[in-house]
Amino acid sequence: MSAASTPDPTGAGPSRREQLLAIAAQQFAEKGFRNTTVRDIADAAGILSGSLYHHFDSKESMVDEILVAFQEExxxxxxxxxxxxxxxxxxxxxxxxxxxxxxxxxxxxxxxxQNDANHLGSFERFGYLADRNAQSRQVWVTLIEEGVRTGVLRADLDVTLTYRFIRDTVWVAVRWYRPGRDLTHTDIADQYVRILLDGIAVEGKNHG
Amino acid sequence: MSAASTPDPTGAGPSRREQLLAIAAQQFAEKGFRNTTVRDIADAAGILSGSLYHHFDSKESMVDEILVAFQEExxxxxxxxxxxxxxxxxxxxxxxxxxxxxxxxxxxxxxxxQNDANHLGSFERFGYLADRNAQSRQVWVTLIEEGVRTGVLRADLDVTLTYRFIRDTVWVAVRWYRPGRDLTHTDIADQYVRILLDGIAVEGKNHG
DNA sequence: GAGCATACCAAGCAAATGCTTGGTAGGGTG
DNA sequence: CACCCTACCAAGCATTTGCTTGGTATGCTC
Known part of the structure; x- marks a missing residue:
């Protein structure tokens, strides 16, 4: 037990703070933010819930830190x-x-x-979530419009609907994709791109 | 206030029980099952939380009734x-x-x-959710395999992946679709079917 | 008008939850 | 050795939450 209370002087591994954030992220992902208690996180980390407040101001500041770091990357x-x-x-x-x-x-x-941005976004502290959402929309819409303009994508596409289609289809995969199973994320991306661009129907059999 | 406590003898409108279920469904959909308190539901119905237990055994039995009725339809x-x-x-x-x-x-x-089936399914009472999930998978996989067999769909499709693609793409629309806006659900279905079957790329420009 | 059913209120309880406070152990540094 | 820093414990507080209990009002039915 002495190892757990010993800081990492070499700076090689992740800091205790980062370890706890990773544990918290897993709990939040599994059960949702509001359904995860600070005791859940502390239990998973092998400490008492009160001890979390030595590292973080609040439960909110934990998600905050998790989300900001991910979004920047x-x-x-x-x-x-x-x-x-x-x-x-x-x-x-x-x-x-x-x-x-x-x-x-x-x-x-x-x-x-995917699961909690909507709820968290209603608090002022997480206003940046809406900004990032708009930014994401801008990325996809820009790409789709460029595709239509350069004749690569069909001209009759509803750009907004297509954006939603792509966004939803890509991100919702987090619900079932598990690393290290038969299909790699690259395999899945390949097939998704193929379906997205060319559809699932046999070519030339398009209906009018 | 007397109207609220008067039953509907004609049987024309929805029963009080059905009214309360509709209110509960809205709350569950907005905030999630666990994040919705019985007081939330009661407030929205204009009664006290304890009064809900005159109509229902528990909060769980409310979702249960909601989900079963929907799935049967x-x-x-x-x-x-x-x-x-x-x-x-x-x-x-x-x-x-x-x-x-x-x-x-x-x-x-x-x-x-979409939001709570995973969590609810871990309780024995809601074991039928997994059954319905399997049943849904069976429906889509059957249709996809028949499509491949009859030469309507591409033979190189990964059936499981295609199933997930369709399922996710369709149901996740509940996150942004709001009835009564510019696009009807029929419009959206049209475009989704078109993208799904024929893709978003210009025909004949297929790579690979 | 007596009996009964429906729909609700008023009050509260036990458990869970986010967070606080005061303290301890161990190691590093001067 | 004195001092301080990091990491944690032990205990508990205020609030929230699902649910219970005993009672009241209203209208229908015989």
């Missing part, structure tokens, strides 16, 4: 894609792939975002 | 589609349309199912 990748000189189809594919990679690397964070 | 429609003599593509389209119609007519029930 994700949107950094989106920005890089937008700034690249590739054609619209390649950029769209890249954005889908980056998203599935995020599900693979940060499943808890994505799940929290 | 939905799966009755799926069964009718499966039993019809239409071709695979028509049946697949019909199933998608019926699902969007369910979102339109019973948004609260669908939302509860």
């Amino acid at each position: 994700l949107f950094g990748q989106y920005d890089a894609i937008l700034a690249s000189g590739d054609d619209a189809r390649s950029k769209l594919e890249a954005a889908v792939r980056v998203s599935f990679e995020a599900i693979d690397k940060h499943p808890h964070e994505v799940a929290i975002f | 939905l799966f009755g429609q799926y069964d009718a589609i499966l039993a019809s003599g239409d071709d695979a593509r028509s049946k697949l389209e019909a199933a998608v349309r019926v699902s969007f119609e369910a979102i339109d007519k019973h948004p609260h029930e669908v939302a509860i199912f």
Whole structure:
């Protein structure tokens, strides 16, 4: 038990704070933010609930820290894609792939975002969630519109509806995708991109 | 106040029990099952929380009644589609349309199912949720496999992945669809079917 | 008008929950 | 050794939550 109370002087591993955040993220993802008690988190960490308040101000500040860190990483990748000189189809594919990679690397964070962003967003403290949501919409809409303009995507697409279709389809996969099973996130991204772009029907059998 | 405590002898309108269930469904859909308190429901109904227990055994029995009624209606429609003599593509389209119609007519029930089925399913009382989930999977997989067999759908489809793609894409729409706005549920179903079957790319521009 | 059913109130209880307070143990540093 | 920092415990408080209990008002029915 002495190891648990010993700080990490070498700085090699994650700090105790980061360890606790990872544990909290898992709990939040599994049960939702409001349904996770500070005692749940503390139990999972092997300490008492009161001890969490040595590291964090509140339960809210824990999710806050979790979400902000994740979003900064994700949107950094989106920005890089937008700034690249590739054609619209390649950029769209890249954005889908980056998203599935995020599900693979940060499943808890994505799940929290999917399940609790709506509820958390109603508090002033989490107003940035709405901003990030708008930013995400901007990324996808930009890519879709560029695709239509350059003749890569069908001109009769409802851009907003298509945006929702892509967004929902990609992120909702966090509900069933589990790393390390038969299909890798790259496999899934491949097939999703294929369905999204070309549909599931046999080519040339399109109805009018 | 006397009207509220007067039963409906004609049998024309919904019973008080049904009224309260509708109010509960809305609350559950908005805030989730566990995050909705019996006082929330009672407040929305204009009564005290204890009075709810004149009508229902528990908070759980309320969701139970809500979910069972909804599922019976939905799966009755799926069964009718499966039993019809239409071709695979028509049946697949019909199933998608019926699902969007369910979102339109019973948004609260669908939302509860989407958000809380996982959590509720861990209790023995709600074991039927897993059964219904399996039943739903069976419906879609049957339709997809028939489509592949009859040459309507691409033979290289991963059936399971395609099933998840369709299921997620359809039901997650409950998150943003609001009845009575610009797009009707029929409009949305049309476009979703089109994207699903033929993709968003311009025909003949398929890569690979 | 006596009996009964429906719909509700008023009050409260036991458990759970977020958070606080005061204290302890152990290691590093001067 | 004195001092301080990190990490934690022990105990508990105020509030919230699901649910219970005993009672009241209203209208229907015979």
